Amino acid sequence: MPQPLLSSWPDQLTHFRRALNPHPPRMTSGPEHGHGAVALILRPGPQGAEILYIERAAHPRDPWSGDLAFPGGRIDPEDGGIRQAAERETYEEIGLDLRDADYLGGLDDIVGAHLPVRVSCCVYALPEGKNPPLRRNHEVSDVFYMPLDKLRAPARHIITRIDWNRAPRETPALTLLPGNRPLLWGITYRLTTQLLNRIGLPLLPPNVVSAG
Template sequence: MIADAPSVDDRKPAAVALILRQVGAGQELLFIERAHHPDDPWSGNIGFPGGRRDPVDETLRHTAERETMEEVGIDLSGACYLGRLSDIVGANLPVRVSCFVYGLAEQVEPTVSPEVHDVFWFALHELVAPQRQLTAQVSFGGKLLEAPAIDLGLPGKAVLWGITYRLVNQFREVLESGEERQLPYELPL
């Protein structure tokens, strides 16, 4: 017998921070490569800093900010909060991820925590380049899956896929639609 998919209420809340910085005439996004742990279904994957909501978190935005500080040592309290993307539900695990977008006016140097293998910036225009888009074979939970992905072209790094891929595309669509001009803030980028 196949169990029913979990209802939306059964999904564990999590939050991530999409962090932008201006470099020359373009923007870069901050990514992490998760540490490699056999018990972590996202082990070694590329993502945004973030994690599951903790009982001490007043809101999911606080979760994103706390997790960002813990994972990469960036304090987002002084960053420009730009808004929230639509939540994404996991296709393979019962999780609901909220994504909060921040712009950094100052250059910061991220630090790597034990939860993170690497931290790096990647140009936004490169993320949306057609030649980087592909369907890739990825491993998740001991299974091989075919998934839409972005080849970052970085030696030794996995492709960007899954929830982070979906969030990057959602962010790109917001930028292309011009919706950010209707928001009650100005992009500092």
């Protein structure tokens, strides 16, 4: 298998597209599940592909308040489909127009472990040589890109204890930001690991236990 982080950007895109399209993504359905769509956005960086993440703004009625995530949200009836919802939400949240981006394919749906929600993920790549400005709305407190080579550093992959909905539990997570910034866990962690597995760059098993 080629090493996508060491290839040219066009070669990386070819590798990603082939990895994402051996078959259609598995879709999950059920009347008990709300349906959301997110965009996993890749761009070329000095050491290879980078993934865009947002930090959600704190809100007392948001179950994902303050979490790291991909831009996205609930699919509206007028959206016309998963991709349209992911693109609309991305533009609303961070001002990034994905109509000029390269759509690479979709990941399998993820169903929330503790919330009745399923999430579909569309994967995009930004054109080489372009770095469009981002404009955060009130739902987003920060936006950043994370290089895949740094994301996959073994020390970042941990088992941590978090308090979620007033109940502590242990979960795998990634430490993407320094200090006491949020960890990457839950649905976005699962989508990230799914992408890494598809492209042949899986994480090593978590090797740190940390108190959250």
